[in-house]
Amino acid sequence: MKWGMVIDLQKCTGCGECVAACKLENNVAIVEPKESEMGRTMLWMDMLTVYEGEYPRLRVRQFPRPCMHCDHPPCTKVCPVRATYKNEEGIVTQIYPQCIGCRYCMAACPYTVKSFNWYKPEWAPGIRETANPDVSVRPVGVVEKCTFCVHRLQKAKEQAKSEGRNLRDGDFQTACAESCPAGAIVFGDLENTSHRVNPLSRSPRATRLLEDLGTEPKVIYLKEVD
Amino acid sequence: MMNNKLIDRLQILSISLIWLLFTGIAVWILNLIKESLRLHDAPDASLGISLVAIPVFFTLSSVLTYVFIGLRKGRKKDVES
Amino acid sequence: MEKAPAAPHPDYDLLRPIENPGKSFYYIVAVLLVIILYTGYVYIRQVYYGLGVTGMAQPVTWGFYIINFVFFIGISHAGTLISAILRLSKAEWRRPITRMAEVITAIVLAIGGLHPILDLGRPDRMTHLFYNGRLQSPLLWDIVSITAYFTASTVYLYIPMIPDIAILRDRGVKPRWLYEFLSWGWQGTEQQHKVLDRAMNILMVVVIPIAVSVHTIISYIFAMTVQPGWHSTIFGPYFVVGAIFSGIAAILVLMIVFRKIFHLERYLKLIHFNYLSVLLLVMSLLWFYFTFSEYLTGYYGHEPNEMRVFWYKFSGAFAPYFWTMVTCNFLLPLILLSNRKTRTIPGILIASISVIIGMWLERLIIVVPSLANPRLSYPTGIYIPSHTEWMLFLGGVSVFILGYMMFARFFPVISVWEIQEGRQESAKTVTERITSYMPDPEPPLAKG
Numbered sequence: 001m002k003w004g005m006v007i008d009l010q011k012c013t014g015c016g017e018c019v020a021a022c023k024l025e026n027n028v029a030i031v032e033p034k035e036s037e038m039g040r041t042m043l044w045m046d047m048l049t050v051y052e053g054e055y056p057r058l059r060v061r062q063f064p065r066p067c068m069h070c071d072h073p074p075c076t077k078v079c080p081v082r083a084t085y086k087n088e089e090g091i092v093t094q095i096y097p098q099c100i101g102c103r104y105c106m107a108a109c110p111y112t113v114k115s116f117n118w119y120k121p122e123w124a125p126g127i128r129e130t131a132n133p134d135v136s137v138r139p140v141g142v143v144e145k146c147t148f149c150v151h152r153l154q155k156a157k158e159q160a161k162s163e164g165r166n167l168r169d170g171d172f173q174t175a176c177a178e179s180c181p182a183g184a185i186v187f188g189d190l191e192n193t194s195h196r197v198n199p200l201s202r203s204p205r206a207t208r209l210l211e212d213l214g215t216e217p218k219v220i221y222l223k224e225v226d
Numbered sequence: 227m228m229n230n231k232l233i234d235r236l237q238i239l240s241i242s243l244i245w246l247l248f249t250g251i252a253v254w255i256l257n258l259i260k261e262s263l264r265l266h267d268a269p270d271a272s273l274g275i276s277l278v279a280i281p282v283f284f285t286l287s288s289v290l291t292y293v294f295i296g297l298r299k300g301r302k303k304d305v306e307s
Numbered sequence: 308m309e310k311a312p313a314a315p316h317p318d319y320d321l322l323r324p325i326e327n328p329g330k331s332f333y334y335i336v337a338v339l340l341v342i343i344l345y346t347g348y349v350y351i352r353q354v355y356y357g358l359g360v361t362g363m364a365q366p367v368t369w370g371f372y373i374i375n376f377v378f379f380i381g382i383s384h385a386g387t388l389i390s391a392i393l394r395l396s397k398a399e400w401r402r403p404i405t406r407m408a409e410v411i412t413a414i415v416l417a418i419g420g421l422h423p424i425l426d427l428g429r430p431d432r433m434t435h436l437f438y439n440g441r442l443q444s445p446l447l448w449d450i451v452s453i454t455a456y457f458t459a460s461t462v463y464l465y466i467p468m469i470p471d472i473a474i475l476r477d478r479g480v481k482p483r484w485l486y487e488f489l490s491w492g493w494q495g496t497e498q499q500h501k502v503l504d505r506a507m508n509i510l511m512v513v514v515i516p517i518a519v520s521v522h523t524i525i526s527y528i529f530a531m532t533v534q535p536g537w538h539s540t541i542f543g544p545y546f547v548v549g550a551i552f553s554g555i556a557a558i559l560v561l562m563i564v565f566r567k568i569f570h571l572e573r574y575l576k577l578i579h580f581n582y583l584s585v586l587l588l589v590m591s592l593l594w595f596y597f598t599f600s601e602y603l604t605g606y607y608g609h610e611p612n613e614m615r616v617f618w619y620k621f622s623g624a625f626a627p628y629f630w631t632m633v634t635c636n637f638l639l640p641l642i643l644l645s646n647r648k649t650r651t652i653p654g655i656l657i658a659s660i661s662v663i664i665g666m667w668l669e670r671l672i673i674v675v676p677s678l679a680n681p682r683l684s685y686p687t688g689i690y691i692p693s694h695t696e697w698m699l700f701l702g703g704v705s706v707f708i709l710g711y712m713m714f715a716r717f718f719p720v721i722s723v724w725e726i727q728e729g730r731q732e733s734a735k736t737v738t739e740r741i742t743s744y745m746p747d748p749e750p751p752l753a754k755g
Binding site: 229230233236237240247248251254255257258259261262267268271272275276279282283285286289290292293294296297298299300301302 | 437438439440441442443447448451452454455458459462466469484487488491492493494496497498499501502503505506509510513517
Binding site: 040041048065077079080081082106107112115116117141142143213 | 364366427432436439443445531686689
């Protein structure tokens with residue numbers, strides 16, 4: 001099993017629904033505007049903007065950026081305390097109680113996907129009650145990032161077990177994939193031919209970010225064709 | 227003199243503490259290797275580093291001990307005590 | 308213990324600071340302690356609130372603490388490495404310098420080695436390193452190599468100090484128990500000298516590779532990642548050269564300070580400054596060579612991500628720092644030290660201080676720009692250090708000054724016995740050595 005994600009940029013409208021869904025799903029802290037200006041915004045899923053060309057033919061492209069869940073993650077290698085590792089299903093996870101907050105993984109990540117808890121995360125009274133009980137709230141001083149909604153995998157597995165069957169395509173969906181109104185984000189097992197991501201990942205439009213670094217990301221983008 | 231005896235004991239204690247420290251470091255590194263083997267987490271890297279590190283620490287403590295013992299043996303024959 | 312004002316000593320100038328420290332010593336200690344206490348408060352505040360009190364953010368997740376870590380450890384190469392090389396090459400002029408250099412190493416290493424802890428988001432979880440450390444991480448290599456270097460350099464500082472401690476013990480200097488305890492029963496017998504010599508010879512050889520490894524491994528923290536501007540094979544030697552460079556500058560500054568305060572003009576003569584400053588000049592050229600190679604390969608290769616970092620340093624936000632660094636590390640020392648007219652004590656002092664500033668800037672220029680320019684299309688990172696970070700930097704420097712003062716208060720900063728040994732034996736051994744270099748006398752021709 002090798003969980004992966006296909007993001008079809010032809011379909012993506014850049015609406016940012018995935019960013020919001022992710023934030024709510026994973027109890028990602030909302031920082032104050034002042035902090036945010038300093039660059040301390042916490043986003044597990046970010047929407048990046050690329051400007052191509054010059055004024056008359058300027059093109060603005062946007063693409064969602066979760067953690068790439070590399071098969072050869074540069075971040076897990078440098079961790080001094082095993083606070084981040086790639087599990088047997090290919091998901092690169094963070095162990096918050098283990099993290100000492102050295103931020104070496106952040107410096108080593110070529111995709112810059114990790115966030116750090118610069119302060120103790122605080123929630124406005126209304127938001128606190130809506131927090132997702134399945135996801136632990138991170139303490140101050142640790143690194144966090146997209147986990148491919150691994151808590152949902154846990155639930156899906158238990159559900160499948162109770163029904164006495166194997167996991168099917170769609171049983172385990174990340175919040176971003178589920179929320180995408182354009183259906184641009186597809187999630188599933190890259191090695192299982194019955195999952196939609198499998199044929200999609202072999203599309204001629206398939207590409208990965210910074211492929212030449214050899215990190216082998218498991219997030220696959222389908223290029224726009226114009 | 228009572229005082230001399232105390233200082234003498236303290237000196238022996240300090241050199242033993244240094245050995246304890248370096249042994250502690252060696253035990254720590256060995257423990258990390260054991261963990262890396264158990265978790266299949268880059269045991270080769272761990273072994274390589276420890277092969278260099280552990281002897282260095284023991285060389286240092288050996289040199290210190292050599293000086294410690296050498297200076298004691300090299301004293302003028304204790305006439306005064 | 309009976310005679311408080313001890314008998315006159317030929318090198319009393321070296322012992323005076325210990326036997327009569329003077330009042331100003333206590334004033335300076337008091338000022339430093341105030342700064343250090345305040346720094347302690349600032350640090351506790353950081354632990355309480357989190358690293359948010361610093362200027363670090365995403366993507367510049369490393370700042371002053373890592374810069375100062377590299378900087379302090381760099382300075383530490385002053386000592387042991389230089390003194391080991393000078394001892395090993397039997398440079399006779401080393402005698403008044405080695406001790407000062409070794410003390411720098413021991414103190415600065417202790418300070419620098421603690422910097423990664425200041426940088427931790429969760430210092431309370433330090434113990435995780437003991438039972439769950441991963442030796443694959445370059446941070447663990449650092450812990451191991453810095454521990455080795457710290458212990459080795461302390462041993463290397465201590466062992467050649469034993470005869471001096473014995474001198475203080477025999478002169479009845481207080482606190483007597485301290486010197487009694489540390490002198491390990493030294494009486495200066497031939498057997499004891501033999502043991503000491505042998506131990507020093509082993510240590511010199513052991514210490515050099517450890518010192519080289521330490522800064523190489525510090526460079527590996529950066530070089531082992533695939534980030535533009537960091538992922539470079541030249542980083543190991545580049546860092547080692549930079550470290551020795553800043554180390555020599557630090558020794559020179561300290562020598563000038565001690566010469567002035569303790570009136571050591573008889574010991575630290577112009578010739579010593581001249582030799583060391585030529586060494587500083589050589590290191591400056593070597594540093595420039597490495598910097599040039601590092602940036603030229605990046606520029607010529609023209610890899611887009613590499614180029615973003617490159618232009619950020621050369622003409623972007625970091626250009627003022629970059630060009631100041633080049634001036635401080637290369638142009639100024641080159642002008643001041645290559646000219647005999649300016650290679651005077653004030654000239655050397657200016658050059659050394661400029662090198663120390665320049666080398667600090669070099670670390671800033673290595674750490675921040677690569678982080679500020681991530682590969683993907685994020686906005687360029689901004690890093691403005693906060694009051695906390697400046698304070699901890701100042702605190703680190705204060706601990707260094709205090710540590711050095713405490714050392715100078717209790718132990719001679721110039722090796723008394725080595726100076727005496729030099730007076731008695733140097734001339735003879737050097738003559739013998741030089742004679743041995745000379746061509747052998749022609750053997751009498753066999754008559755055939």
